[in-house]
Amino acid sequence: MAAGYTSFFKYERLPEPLLRFHMRRKYVNPRTGLSRAGPYDAYKHKCDDVRVGLVTGTSISGLAEKFMQHLKNGHGYYKGFCNVFKVNDFIFDNEMKKEINDKDNDVLSNIENAYFELAEKLPDKSSIIIILNDETINRNYVKIKAIRFKYSKKTIRLQLIKRSTLEKALKDSMMLDFTLFNVATAIYAKLGGTPWILDQQLIPAGVFIGIAFTRPKIVAFNNKAKEIFYYGILTVYNKYGRYIDMSVRGIKIELSKNLKIRGTKGLYIPKSHMVEMLKQVIGTYFPPVVIIHKSARFHIDEKEAVKQVLGSRGIDYALIHIESSNPYRGYGEDIYGKTVVRGDLILDTELNNRAILFTTGCTQSDYGIQKRGRPGTPRPLELEVEENTTPYSVEDFAKQVFGLTKLDWNTTDLEVRMPITIKYARRVAALASYLTAYSGITDIRDLM
Template sequence: MDEFPKKLNLFKLVFSGDKSIYKYDNIPEECNDDEFSRKGNVYYSLKRHAGNEIVDFDPYLIRKIIDNEFKNKLKTSGYELQGRYNAYKTSSETDYGIFKLFEGFEYRFIPIKNDLFLSIDFKLVIKTSASIEELSGVSEDLLLGSSVELKDPSLERNKGKLIEICNDECIVKLYGGNRESISSSIVYPLCRPERLRLITRETGNFVDVVGLQRRKSLFHPRRRFSKIKQIVKSLNAENIFPLTIENMTIEMLEEFLPIEEVGYSTEFSPELEPYDTDTSYDGVTLKCDEKLDEPILEFYGGDSYNKPFPTNYPPYSEVETISIRFYFPKEKLTDIQQLTRGLDMYLKRYYNALNVDIDLNPLDYDALDARYVEEIKHSLEHYLRFNDRFEIGVVYVPESMKYRHNSPYYTLKAHFASLGIPTQMITDKSFARSPYSLNYTWFNMCTAIIAKCGGIPWVLKERLEETDIIIGMSSSARLSNIGEDVHENRYVGFANVFNKYGRWCYFCGTANEYDSSAALDQIKEILDDIERYYSTNEYISPKNIVIHNSKRMRYNFERRVYEVVKELFGNDCQCAFITIDESHNYRCFDLTSGDGSLSRGYFIYLNNKEILLSTTGKSELGKRLMGTPRALHIIAHQYPDKFLSLENVAKQVLALTKLNWASITPVQREPVTINYANRLAKIAANIGSEDWKNVGHPLFNRPWFI
């Protein structure tokens, strides 16, 4: 039996031969940049030139050089590269007409202490094989705003955003460059599966690209484990490894990195915990702590349970009277009537609403007609001129509208919000019959409606340790390219504020466009808004402040943000910056868990500031998500000193995965801090500047965006 059945998809690199590394202040003029790896303001190379200083061997210092040689070996072995980290062979191609599928892999070079590992994961690569010219019959609003690739080797920049289609020419805003007029015959869209599915429908050769992607890539954990093993063996069998750079040889071992379960959290002391001593890796195994207990939720009257359960537990804070106004095409009347009967029954029976006032507003135009949106706006403004404001609008939009340029889905959501009215968008999926005795789509809608109307569906039973306030922040959400400034990339910042029981309190956003040179000013504006909120609504100013972000801040920038926090909340405050990184390809396995997944609640120490947390593995809460769970990569930096252990951080993030008021699904991958930020970023990316400026104040204390 395997002594360590828990595994991570990291494969150790073994170095031999001449391991001399030379340090330089600058790259010598006669040298090639590819021979050097930059760290900070210094350069490292395996070649000896004048002005060098030899340093102790550390493979992290030459990671870029190793990566370059790995890419070169892949290319000479028949692999194609996509982006920075994806590789595939054209021999694995499956042709579907306007797009092709390739089986490949995603990789990273990961340093752990003084060792370097290659992280490998199976990757399904989707490449569009039709140009804009060949897609001339497809609606422009499905193509505009897409990223595109220019298949012309003479161009220095070959990627950008599609701005306009003019007969045989495309206007493309090149990334890092200007707008260019380019022949549509060499412009190829880079589309997500959802959008590509709609394009295939319009070409008359429909392919369910989303379903296809799931079937071919959402592998059972044990199958993914085997797939990764095959990929690793092939890299050795095809002589991609060993790599040879100068006089150094790099071999790759074929064994997954084992994970050893230890009990740091049960016998906590500063000397034991990896945060202080970095005992996470002993050269043989990484360490994972004992599985965390499932956080408990609190509902109406102090009742508690480990998951949302509306049939037994009403909302923590109820909404007695709800007025709902529906907007929909006339041909959907029968479906809408059935839906309203269900929502009325569920809101009264399970959510303790005493009065539910439903007003139906059927419209003459089909939802795909451009006049549909204008009629809704006109009807809304006419209604508000002569009637009291209603609590929430429910608007029907076809599912496809989410993925179209100038999507009515987002246009209407922003328009209603700018008038102080939240919305619940519905599609044909909302009308589908439930295979169960209870309709969980209706439960999800009712929960979101309660939250948007000012209620609180549930909170945590116990407060988060050593935490007064959590700020889910994004300082660079791109506004959509709509209208005359379509070529501009405009950015805004926003934050969602949660209290020590994980309860969402309010939203704030900056109206000013984001400027990287003034990023600190934008964050200061957000934090200033939060300080005013707390000084007005709370008795005690927060002292332990946790900031969640999905994008890592630079150390010096974190320091400057911490100084702003001290200025606003006092010199005695403490601040933790928790990055929940989505850009990794880590996969965790437990070959004793039945399905092969690492159970929800386990967390793995990568070093004294980073952990991997499993949130969607095997769980007592019920069915886990499809495919192999992807752990959360969590990075914690704290100022002025550590006040949260990594166990506290793991508990906090795990608890926050249960506080998404848009769904009663008990197992969710992301903490609500990141989930809500991602939802807002998607909305911000699809509405214009003026709409964005108007949505902040009227609904600052309602989660209108869920």
């Protein structure tokens, strides 16, 4: 390095967060932890009988049933639902299976009718797996997920699987093990279980809030054009690292079309709505610290609301803009195929409020760093701390975001890009118009 050279950036590698499983055993990889220890709260569900329904297309009925048998009895590294999750029984039979024509023009009605029929037979907190062709799921994902909110007698959650995923899994042993772990973990979570928690606390006590938006839709009302959009809120309550509670809410906003908002970059929560939301959150959790993640920059209305509600009550807060669409790319060492490692962090030492965090790339497993097996160049997250009254630094916030990528119980993959705060805020925003029966508030397990 030349004399007098000044670096404006600092590099470090964050270690992959450890997860805690049954009997307080710790592992980096969710599949390793579930296989060797079992889910974190196995003691709560050891007497449970887990009943599952199946809705599938007639053309793939045989393949779907074969997958269900593997889900129950096991395959390869996945040793079967009861062995892995330590429940009393896993029950699936022909009475819990409905075949539909998924190429029918009225396919949504077919799915809904099949769901309602199975839901009547299943006990509370059961799941229905829906396996259909890719086009049907891609085109109707949100509407299919929303069917769950039309049935209020019991909590019967949905798990969607595409035909292409099913066929690939049944042709590849490693892919099948991976898919079985993913689906089984989601089912366990949806019955109310906690597959794993972070071993180290994110903060001693406090709340993380994620905010994301849908794209505005133009509608006509009383001969006037309005733009309607929904925003999603995910609240993660962390108490001394021992208790995680996650709830979501979706809210509708109407704006004059004259504002000409395009996409989601310029969207924000009006001050009155933001004040109301924050009062609800602190009224429920009484947190000493509130950290807010947003997929767009914070607006002055949002900042004023935060100061009014949190600042006036002496509650420390931080506003973190998490930008996933950025021009940055990273390349690593030759030994890892010139691919960065998940956890690589670049800090802006000049501004002290900005960082580049890689949450995809080569992974730090329980057996050391593993080369990346998928194509493409990892895309990082750009973190910008817009306001901060907490004692935490931008490095601390990066560690928190990194940890929150590990609390997604809908996958056992190590390479998860987005923290759950943003990922599920986006999902609830998409589902917000269907949440009226729940006063706009539901559990994160409904979104998996």
